[in-house]
Amino acid sequence: xxxPDQLDHFQENGYVILDPVVSPTEFEALRQRCDDITQGRIxxxxxxxxxxIGGSEYKLGPGGKFDGPSxxxxxxxxxENDPLFLQYMQHPVFRGIxxxxxxxxxxxxxxxFMNKPPKLGTVLPYHxxxxxxxxxxxxxxxxxLTVWNALDAATIENGCVEVVPGSHKLGLLSERGxxxxxxxxxxxxxxxxxLELEIGQVAVxxxxxxxxxxxxxxxxxxxxxxxxxxxxxxxxxxxxxHPGFPIIFGPGALTVEDAQARMTA
Ligand SMILES: O=C(O)CCC(=O)C(=O)O
Numbered sequence: 001x002x003x004p005d006q007l008d009h010f011q012e013n014g015y016v017i018l019d020p021v022v023s024p025t026e027f028e029a030l031r032q033r034c035d036d037i038t039q040g041r042i043x044x045x046x047x048x049x050x051x052x053i054g055g056s057e058y059k060l061g062p063g064g065k066f067d068g069p070s071x072x073x074x075x076x077x078x079x080e081n082d083p084l085f086l087q088y089m090q091h092p093v094f095r096g097i098x099x100x101x102x103x104x105x106x107x108x109x110x111x112x113f114m115n116k117p118p119k120l121g122t123v124l125p126y127h128x129x130x131x132x133x134x135x136x137x138x139x140x141x142x143x144x145l146t147v148w149n150a151l152d153a154a155t156i157e158n159g160c161v162e163v164v165p166g167s168h169k170l171g172l173l174s175e176r177g178x179x180x181x182x183x184x185x186x187x188x189x190x191x192x193x194x195l196e197l198e199i200g201q202v203a204v205x206x207x208x209x210x211x212x213x214x215x216x217x218x219x220x221x222x223x224x225x226x227x228x229x230x231x232x233x234x235x236x237x238x239x240x241x242h243p244g245f246p247i248i249f250g251p252g253a254l255t256v257e258d259a260q261a262r263m264t265a
Contacts, residue, residue: 001096002204014168014209020200021093027200031151033084034113034223037076039069044263047078054120056215058179071221072117079111079225080246083259089227090256094147095249097204098229101145105232105250109136109144113151114224116159116216123214125179126164126189129228130207133174135237136230143231144207150197151223158222159214161195161203164188168206180210 002010010016020027036042043066050063052074063075079085089111098106109130115121130136130144154160167188173180180188189210195203205211207228216222235244247253 001100007100010204010206013165014206015163015165015195016204017195017197018093018202018204020198021091021202022088022200024200030084030088030225031199031223033082034151034225037082037113038071038073040066042082042263044078044081046081047076049073050075052115052117052120052122054117054122054215056123058123058125060122072115072120073113074115074117074122076113077110079113079227080108080248080254081259081262083256083263085111085225086254086259087256088149088225089248090253094227094229097147098145098249102143102229102231106248107230107232107234107245108248109134109228109230109234109245111227112225114226116213116222118216118219118221121159121214121216121222124212126185126210126212127178127180128172128174128208128210129178129205130230133172133178137233137235137237143234145229146205146207147227147229148195148203148205149225149227150199150201150203151225152221153199154195154197154222154224155218156194156196156214157216158218158220159216160197160222161205161211161213161224162192163195163205164190164192164210167210168208170208170210172208173210 006016051061053061129146173184
């Protein structure tokens with residue numbers, strides 16, 4: 001659970017930074033697992049890969065199945081299929097925070113690796129997470145949380161996440177798509193904070209918080225692992241009866257044992 005001070009910071013600013021929730025050795029195993037996946041030594045059904053094409057414009061390459069060993073993947077989704085990452089996502093700290101914010105049953109909208117490869121990286125413009133912009137039934141900040149974990153040290157130079165404190169109070173600006181308009185950016189993104197994080201640190205973001213990230217000007221990668229936890233009741237707007245997203249906490253939740261069994265099958 002967030003402490004009262006952390007909760008105050010979150011409510012006032014729309015984000016809060018946490019110290020690592022696992023030991024350096026356990027976190028190193030996650031970093032190693034990332035390498036195993038980007039290099040194809042471990043592969044899971046249900047993962048989605050996109051390479052980085054780099055640049056200061058928001059232009060993205062195609063995505064799809066594993067596309068060969070590479071340090072230049074920009075985004076990889078589907079980490080709930082990996083037992084080690086699933087175990088991390090189900091850490092009691094995240095269980096506590098999501099219970100505090102949303103309740104008993106929590107689903108995972110997406111669990112993704114976001115990378116700014118050395119001397120590459122693509123600008124990600126200011127945007128909000130979730131809401132009707134993502135065709136989700138979520139309407140307020142009590143049903144959706146983004147938890148961003150620093151797999152590498154994140155700095156201004158290598159393209160750390162940048163946020164506009166307090167902007168979550170504006171509510172949902174992006175009705176369609178998830179980036180905001182130039183007018184909104186000029187009006188609301190005047191003061192920002194760079195979330196420079198040490199390896200293993202965690203940023204908990206309100207879904208309406210305006211955030212962005214830049215290219216990587218260094219020769220060190222900037223890898224992050226970002227999990228969007230949603231209230232179990234949130235559904236796709238266009239498919240209200242669809243069972244929706246995998247359950248991560250509560251009855252019927254994914255289990256590490258099942259993920260492990262699929263891996264060794
Ligand atoms: O990793 C980044 O640069 C941005 C990630 C992001 O926007 C998110 O996790 O919601």
